[in-house]
Every structure is written in C-alpha cells, then in structure tokens.
Amino acid sequence: MQTSGADIAGIPLRLTQSVHLFGQLPSTFNDAPSDEAEWQTWLQAAGAVEAAHRSTIAWLRSRMPSYPQLPAPQLTPGTALTTTEYTYRLVWQPGERAAGLQRQDVPPVGRLLQATPAQACTLAESARALAAAFQTSEEWQQLEATRAQLDEEALIALRQARGRLKERLAPEAIDAHEPKLALARHNYRCTVLAEELETLTGPAQHFADAFHRADMLIETAASDVFGQLAIYGLPIQLGKVTNIDLEPGTPRRAHFTPENDLWLETGELVQIDDPLVDDTCLLTGMTINFGFGQEPSRMTAQILPGTRSLWKPSPSG
Template identity: 35%
Template sequence: MSKELWEAVWFLAEVWRKSPVVRDMSSQLPKTARRADESNENGGVATALQNLVAGFGGMLHPLMLGSRVPICLQQAERFGIANVDEVDMRSWLSAAERVEAAHRSSMAWFRSRLYGYPMLRVPQLARGTSLTTFEFTAHFVWPDLERSIGLQFLDSPQRVAEILRIDDGRGLESAARGVARALEDSSEYREFARSGAALTGSDREQLGTAKRTLRDRLVPEAVDHYEPTLALRRAEFREYETLHSVDDLSGEAAAYASAFMGVVRLLELVLADVFGELVCYGPPLMVSVSQVEFPGNGPYIEYLLNEDEGGPWISAGDLLWLPDSHVADAVRVERSTISVRDEADSGTHRQVAQVLSGTAAAWPS
C-alpha cells in the first residue's frame, strides 16, 4: 500500500471520529471500556458486548455491529450471557446501525471507482457467493442493488454526513475523494483496469459461463444439502465452490478474476479492518516486544509481548507500533497465543501481525 493511501485513510478516519454517533458507539466497545477501566466493571452495554466478543469472536467486526450484535444477542440469551437493559442496548444499537450504514454507503462508492463498474464480470459476484450472500460471511458483501443505482456518477458517498451527524459535510466529502484518488492509483485498482481492458470476446464468454455455473451450484437447495444449519460450514461451502469456479478459468479471464480478489483484499484490509480500528479506537498503541521473528516471505512479524504491555487485552485486530522490533511501520495483529505453564504463571503472549507497509511515512507516531 502507498503512503498516499494510508494518509488518506488516516484523514478520513479522523473526520469520522468527530461524529457524535461514532463516539456513542465506540465508548461502549469492550476494548475502549478496558482502556478506560481495566477492571471492566462498568457493566451495562460494555459488559454485554464483552460477553458477546468472548462467545462469538471474529463475527463482531467493529463496522458490522449494527447487524451482527442483534443476531448474537438472540443466541446468547439462550445461555444467559446477555443480561443487559433493553433500553440501553437499543440506544447503543441505534448508533451502531448508523455507523454500519455509513460504512456500507462509503464502501459502495469506493467500489464504484473500479474500471468497468457496474459491469463487473467476475464469477465471485454470482448470486449466492460469499461476496453476495445475506447469510453469515466474513466479507463485506457486494449487493446487486448497489450496482444499479448509479454510484459511478456521484462525486462522493451518499448521505454519510447526515447518517453520522457530522457538521462538516464538505470536509467529509473531500476526505472521501482523497481516499478514492489513492485507491484508483493503487496497484490493485490499476491491475484490475488492465486486465479488464485486455478481455476479449472469448474471455467474456468464459467469465459469463463461470458466473452462471457458480450461481447454479450455490442455489439455496445446494447449500442446504451440504449443510442445513451451521453458518460456518455453509460459508465454507460458498468459498469452496467459488474458488473451484475461479480455478477453472484461463488466460485473461483468470487474470481478471484474480485481480478482482486483489481489490477485495485491499478494500477489506484498508477500508474495513484498519479503518474500523482507527475510527473506533484511535491511533495505534505503542508497545514493547521481544523475541522478534519474520516468518515466511510475506509482510508478517512474530513477537512476544513484554509482560507490562496489557497481557490478553492486546488482541487480534489491534493496531500497534513496535519500536523494539526495528519495524518502522504500524502492524495489525492477526493472531494471538497465550501459553501458561501452571497456576502461578501469568503466561507468555505471542502474536503474529501484518506489517502495514507505508504507514510510518503516513501516520503520526
């Protein structure tokens, strides 16, 4: 990722953080509550959300809480772990729903900057895939309706200032346009444009056939036959069938579908995962680490958190600065493992994180 993209994302997140709606939502999030009061005994919504995070973990992305928390609450009530005042939760959910709606509107507009939009020929957008289903999915979905309302003709996302009650609407629109310019100049957007322009008639026919075939493989009856109830297994089936369909492509059609997934990964990392952390929790934390390693050839770092760095409270999703690691850029925690030898042992906390290349030059530390 480029310095320009990280700068633009930081600036947009700072504008969002001025929203009273964002403040209302983020003030009750478990990580925010823990940082304010490490005993986390303030009860109410924050404690209820902490219980949900313990039970449902990765399902609760900070920018999906408006839709995910009600579903998780229904399940949690069966086990008696969601005791919270209904009025308080309803008030908090109202803010969470607004934040999610504003983010979905923004993501839809950023997607509309893609080459060829709204005629995206990729099989991954067939009906029923993990990118289009309205069942559980780890992705931020691309609804068909989104591509039929002329977003490509707008110069900024729709109604975000109104939804978030941000007074400086022009500043918000300017910040969003800055992100869009940086996205359009990214290697992922440019590769998708290159591969789209290179498609021949036979390539387009190949993509169309793959999309129709995948749609037929993912009709509700087929998914039900594979797994009638368990959400994760149903999601795995959608992913498997999509990967199988894409793997059957060849030539520029394959390059086009591959470039599209590069765009999906870029948007979800930068404008969902990282942006969500910046908006909801603020700048990266500065922490001390030791036993630093660099596994594999990818942009990852592995390290041991020093004992005075918050123990288990630093977890997957967190953004960190690691001055002891000789890595100048910020990192995003991907995985945490706590090892305990006996009852007297406080344990060691080892983490794997993705290095966010370019952030050192773009973000204040």
C-alpha cells in the same frame, strides 16, 4: 459476544449483523444488557453509523475501473461477497451496482449521519481524497490493466465460472450441505468459490486475482484499518517481540511472540520495535497459552506497507 467468536472488536463499523446473529443464540453466560433501553438506543446508533459506512464503501467501489461492468466470479450471487447471510467479508449489497453510484460525486451519507453542512463538506472531501488514493494504487491499476486484456475466450471462461457458481451456491445447494450453522455455510461458500477460481487460467485468472486484491484493499484500508482508528484510536506499541517469521507474498504477514502476555483482539493495530517489521500491523490471528511450561503466545499480523510514520502509537497497557 467477543469471546464467543463474533469478533465484533475487529469490525467495529460493521458489527450489527454479528450482534443480531449472536443475540439469537442461547448462551450459558449472563451477557444480557443491564439496561435494555440503553442497549437498544446504542444499537440504533451503531446501525446508522454502519449504514453510512457501507454506503461509503459502495461509493468507493463505484470508482473501480470498469465499474459496474465487473465480470468477477466473486460477485456471483451466493458468494461470501454477495450473500445476505452471515459472512466475514464486507459484502457488495444487493442492487449496489445498479444504484448509479458511479454518477454521484459524493457518498450519500450526510442525512444518515445527521451531518451539518460543514460536516457533510468534510465527509465529501475525505471520501474524494480516499477515492483518488485508491485510483492511483497498484492494485487498482492492475485491475484496470487486466480488465483491458480480457479477450472473448477469457470472458467466456469467466461467464462459465459464474454460471457454475450460481448453481453450486443456490440456496437449495447450500441448504443441502449445511441447513443451519452460519459459519459452516460461510466456509462452504468460500470453498466453492476457491474451487471455481482454480479452474481459471490466463487473462481470466489474472483479472479475478486483480479484482480480489483491489477489493481487499478497500476492505482493509477503508473498513478494517479506518474502523480501528475511528473507534479505538492510535495503534498499540507492543515494544520488543521475539521469534519473528515473515511470510512471502502479498500482503506480507508476520508471526511473532510478544515479550509480555498481552490480551489483544484480532483486528487491532499494533507497532513493534524491530527493524524487520517497520510498519504498522493489523492483527489477524493469535494463539494465547497460559500456565507454566506452555508454548509462548504467538501473534499473526498483516503488515501495512508505508504506514510507520503515519501514526504515533500509544503504549500497551
């Protein structure tokens, strides 16, 4: 499934949807599990972990400024953040904002994980510490500031954008664009949302941008990075790399060429031995070339600021 494009290695705590989707597709490879009973047992365990993870993410989101009153166009039904179909994004689940999570002191995950009282206490303390860190982050503070600056004109603009999105992303509209292919439907949702966000100006635009950054901080830190650390362990030490190109903007991204041909997966955490990129990086893309005379392999990674001293990397193998 990984080589088929499911990228399950990059999202280890939320892979069951991809596993289910790709399991329904015909394959030319003999990738059926050797022991069906063992495979189903593993899937059930993975599903329980994912359910607890998504509940924790929902609880963390409930700590966002002005939650649940978030007039963000990104939360319109049918977007990549709210769809019940295939999506790369970590979705806001149906009914999540109406569940009263903001009134709960800890995420409701102990029973899902069959945690002992001591384990449940540790889970609660960790969740509260992470929520506190998010609340002091620049991204969340910007969200709070831009939400306070929304005047009546900006609220109307956001409401109109959500109305247009609701029409353009209605099930029949998406079916008319692409009736079957999951990735094409996902890309259409993203394109339509981007077009509507481009129409916003002033405080409405600032709020939508701030919401995106605040939400992506949760997805990156609490799901992508945490998932890698929890499942695979410490970042991989790549050693020397060459031809480093740094993209401007936030988040910062680096493009580089490893000295040796390494078989890595998108989503993995890496550290490189170069002062230009002093922090741990999250691999987001790569081009692997084989054969004599081919262009060298290139990797793209998101730089995670302030993380250089957090983890001691393991050597690449």
